[in-house]
Amino acid sequence: MGVENNELEKVIIQSVMEELARKGLLSQKGKDHMMSAAMMDTPIVPNLQSEEMVTFPPQEEMQIANPFNADAVRAMKKLTPARIGIGRAGTRPKTMSLLRFLADHAVAQDAVFLDVSEEFLQRMNMMSVQSAAASKDEFLQRPELGRRLSEEAAKSIAEKCEKNVQVQILIVDGLSSSAIEANIPDLLPALMQGLKSSGIKVGAPFFIKNGRVWVQDHVASIVNCDVVISLIGERPGLGTAESLSAYMIYRPDENTVEADRTVISNIHKGGIPPAEAGAHLTDVIKQILSAKASGVKLNQQK
Amino acid sequence: MPESNNQRITSVGIDIGTTTTQLVISQLTIENTASGSLVPHVEITDKEVIHRSQIYFTPLIDRDLVNAVAISKILESEYKAAGLSPEMIDTGAVIITGETAKKENAKAIIDALAGFAGDFVVATAGANLEAIFAGKGSGAALYSSERHQVVVNIDVGGGTSNYATFFEGKAVDSSCINVGGHLIEFERHGDRITYISEPAKIALQITGQRLQVGERVTLPQLRPVVQAMAASVVEVLKTPLHSDLTQKLLMTPPLQLGHQIRKVMISGGVADYVYAENQPTTMTEVTAFGDFGPLLGWELKASLKSAGFVLEKPNETVRATVIGTGTQSVNLSGSTIHLQETTLPLRNVMVVSPFSAIIPETPLKIAEIIRNEIIRLQMDHSEGVVAIAMKGPRTMSFSDINSLAQGLLLGLQDYIVKDKPLILVIEADCGKVLGQCVHASANRLLEVICIDQIEVDNCDYIDIGKPLMGGRVVPVVLKTLVFNR
Numbered sequence A: 001m002g003v004e005n006n007e008l009e010k011v012i013i014q015s016v017m018e019e020l021a022r023k024g025l026l027s028q029k030g031k032d033h034m035m036s037a038a039m040m041d042t043p044i045v046p047n048l049q050s051e052e053m054v055t056f057p058p059q060e061e062m063q064i065a066n067p068f069n070a071d072a073v074r075a076m077k078k079l080t081p082a083r084i085g086i087g088r089a090g091t092r093p094k095t096m097s098l099l100r101f102l103a104d105h106a107v108a109q110d111a112v113f114l115d116v117s118e119e120f121l122q123r124m125n126m127m128s129v130q131s132a133a134a135s136k137d138e139f140l141q142r143p144e145l146g147r148r149l150s151e152e153a154a155k156s157i158a159e160k161c162e163k164n165v166q167v168q169i170l171i172v173d174g175l176s177s178s179a180i181e182a183n184i185p186d187l188l189p190a191l192m193q194g195l196k197s198s199g200i201k202v203g204a205p206f207f208i209k210n211g212r213v214w215v216q217d218h219v220a221s222i223v224n225c226d227v228v229i230s231l232i233g234e235r236p237g238l239g240t241a242e243s244l245s246a247y248m249i250y251r252p253d254e255n256t257v258e259a260d261r262t263v264i265s266n267i268h269k270g271g272i273p274p275a276e277a278g279a280h281l282t283d284v285i286k287q288i289l290s291a292k293a294s295g296v297k298l299n300q301q302k
Numbered sequence B: 001m002p003e004s005n006n007q008r009i010t011s012v013g014i015d016i017g018t019t020t021t022q023l024v025i026s027q028l029t030i031e032n033t034a035s036g037s038l039v040p041h042v043e044i045t046d047k048e049v050i051h052r053s054q055i056y057f058t059p060l061i062d063r064d065l066v067n068a069v070a071i072s073k074i075l076e077s078e079y080k081a082a083g084l085s086p087e088m089i090d091t092g093a094v095i096i097t098g099e100t101a102k103k104e105n106a107k108a109i110i111d112a113l114a115g116f117a118g119d120f121v122v123a124t125a126g127a128n129l130e131a132i133f134a135g136k137g138s139g140a141a142l143y144s145s146e147r148h149q150v151v152v153n154i155d156v157g158g159g160t161s162n163y164a165t166f167f168e169g170k171a172v173d174s175s176c177i178n179v180g181g182h183l184i185e186f187e188r189h190g191d192r193i194t195y196i197s198e199p200a201k202i203a204l205q206i207t208g209q210r211l212q213v214g215e216r217v218t219l220p221q222l223r224p225v226v227q228a229m230a231a232s233v234v235e236v237l238k239t240p241l242h243s244d245l246t247q248k249l250l251m252t253p254p255l256q257l258g259h260q261i262r263k264v265m266i267s268g269g270v271a272d273y274v275y276a277e278n279q280p281t282t283m284t285e286v287t288a289f290g291d292f293g294p295l296l297g298w299e300l301k302a303s304l305k306s307a308g309f310v311l312e313k314p315n316e317t318v319r320a321t322v323i324g325t326g327t328q329s330v331n332l333s334g335s336t337i338h339l340q341e342t343t344l345p346l347r348n349v350m351v352v353s354p355f356s357a358i359i360p361e362t363p364l365k366i367a368e369i370i371r372n373e374i375i376r377l378q379m380d381h382s383e384g385v386v387a388i389a390m391k392g393p394r395t396m397s398f399s400d401i402n403s404l405a406q407g408l409l410l411g412l413q414d415y416i417v418k419d420k421p422l423i424l425v426i427e428a429d430c431g432k433v434l435g436q437c438v439h440a441s442a443n444r445l446l447e448v449i450c451i452d453q454i455e456v457d458n459c460d461y462i463d464i465g466k467p468l469m470g471g472r473v474v475p476v477v478l479k480t481l482v483f484n485r
């Protein structure tokens, strides 16, 4: 901005302020404050070198300027991760709320688009196969491809996996790879421990990339297990991108419908803690095994 | 197996106070409130008072000793009036309050009442717990959580005034002062003094009044000392700096006043006179019950108003404490559990909390803390069943939970050898997996009951009921107060 322009700007600001103050719409103090801000000449140049981390104030922090009952706002904020009690700047959100929204949105997008890392799969010591969707784009654009295994995957499962087990566990990225990395390290050992100490025969868990819920039916048809359970990343929301679901089904076949599945959702550190979920899922699987049914059919037996 | 989604418990609460004794019988509904896709969560969803007794004068043998047999007679006739027999009562709590609480009554009462409920807790409640029960019974606790406002409940009875400050439904502060409507006794509807208690003597002395037993007094003569007592009650709400009289009358440390107070509720026997339209104008009106309760109520109102406090009306006045005792002492029940029971129900399980700070990382260190605590408490393994309580594992990771399980088994080795069930109570939401880890780490069949999402305090007692919901959860009755700690 040129020097003259800058001077002109100050003159304009000053006359507007004075007009507002004259009409009583602005206090003397308010006017002085804004003027001093406008008179500061240092231009704001973003520092492109620094990669400073932005930290947001804690979610529970009061963002409303003059709450009538601050305790009430705090109590309500405690009940929900939704963006309530965030105040406003005129008719728009405050800068911090907007930034937080954009950041959460970015986290959600990352959860969908990123892959579960190689390093993670190695650490968990899991076989990894892929659905018929060759890429993330294809996975997102053509849901039906994520519902069955690639030919190669079907082959290696047929070759490597133990057959006729009682339970086959699948780790499936689904719509959130972040959910897998965040929860599986605590959920899987709890689930394995629970099933084993109940004397249930479990096949080695493995990972399916670009998979959707129905891919479990395809796997079951190959390994011939009683129950197949998919630990799958849920569609991320703006509250958390780390939420995992467990979809279970007893002996799926060509007549299977969605209602035949049992689902336990919202597994993450702010929902059902993953280790606890592992122990709870053990119980659910035991019920499914003894009822020889899952989903609505299981509920009807209760 | 059919899963029942709710169950009812019948509970009796008895309040034996300085002046009056009363009881209520309530029915609590326990329900699974979680949706099908979530881990079951069992809570008390409804509390209904199904019977309120008459208000009896507390039967005394002499000025200090409660007549336990007469109390059991009251219970008998009230059960009859309610159409209930002792077998229909699942649990009960007796709270002995105010001045009577100091005496060796509790033992006699517990003996006299044996057989009147599945099992009784008898508590000579400390003044602070009494205050909290009164505030829960009066509706102050609920008011604070519904309106999101701080409210102080003062239960003004015959001998004491008990303060409890509530914030978002929880008691955050409490205190007790020796002011009550029965501290000076009169001939009923008369003006002759028949008894002056110690605290009243102090108040008379400090205010320079000279009243004696046997003397006849006028309303103007009586008013100053009652005003001084009312002022002391209000002073505790206002400031931590107290007058000589207030200091002498306080029976516990004063309110800490960490929250700003604007709203006040009064319960207890004197409450009805606080909320009365008109003030008593003659000594006959003042001494209608042989004390000065009506005058204290009126002066308390005046004093609160002039100090700028806003008086809110409670749902219950005289019955606040007993309703609090009957419906609140029976607390939330456990949710996800690992259960392998043969011995339920269990009654009066003592809770031990070995971990004061964060739980260490290794099983060995965890075991060491448990052993030391057992030595410190001089717990004899041959005695009753205990429950080990803790806040949570070091972190919620599987490996920390597993270490905790191993540490617990190691530390409790000698205890488990006695073929006793291992009972764990944990605040964090990981009871099921902790129980599973214990089960997996124990190298033999072991009865494990692991209850989570329950807060228990130092040396509480719990009842663990028969399993519900197809065997997946157990109701836990938390007894926050027990006689003879």
Ligand code: B12
Pocket (backbone or CB within 6 Å): A174, A175, A211, A212, A213, A214, A232, A233, A234, A235, A236, A243, A245, A258, A259, A260, A261, A262, A263, A264, A265, A266, B036, B037
């Ligand atoms: C997206 C979604 C849907 C979408 C699915 C669209 C699609 N074709 O992909 C629609 C709108 C159709 C849907 C419908 C229903 N949903 Co829905 N849905 C979700 C949501 C928000 C995310 C699911 C997800 O991320 N899946 C992972 C991806 C990778 O799976 P996918 O293979 O791409 O998609 C499959 C699953 O999403 C599955 N699915 C979706 N919902 C449900 C519900 C049940 C009971 C089952 C068995 C399967 C199922 O169907 C998809 C196709 O196969 C979850 C919320 C959550 N926290 O998980 C609720 C959620 C799973 N749904 C739920 C419910 C109740 C339903 C309905 C029964 C609602 C109704 N009363 O009609 C129906 C039934 C669905 C069915 N297919 O029969 C509940 C399940 C609770 C429970 N355990 O009983 C959840 C947890 C929401 C909640 N908190 O209440 N749902």
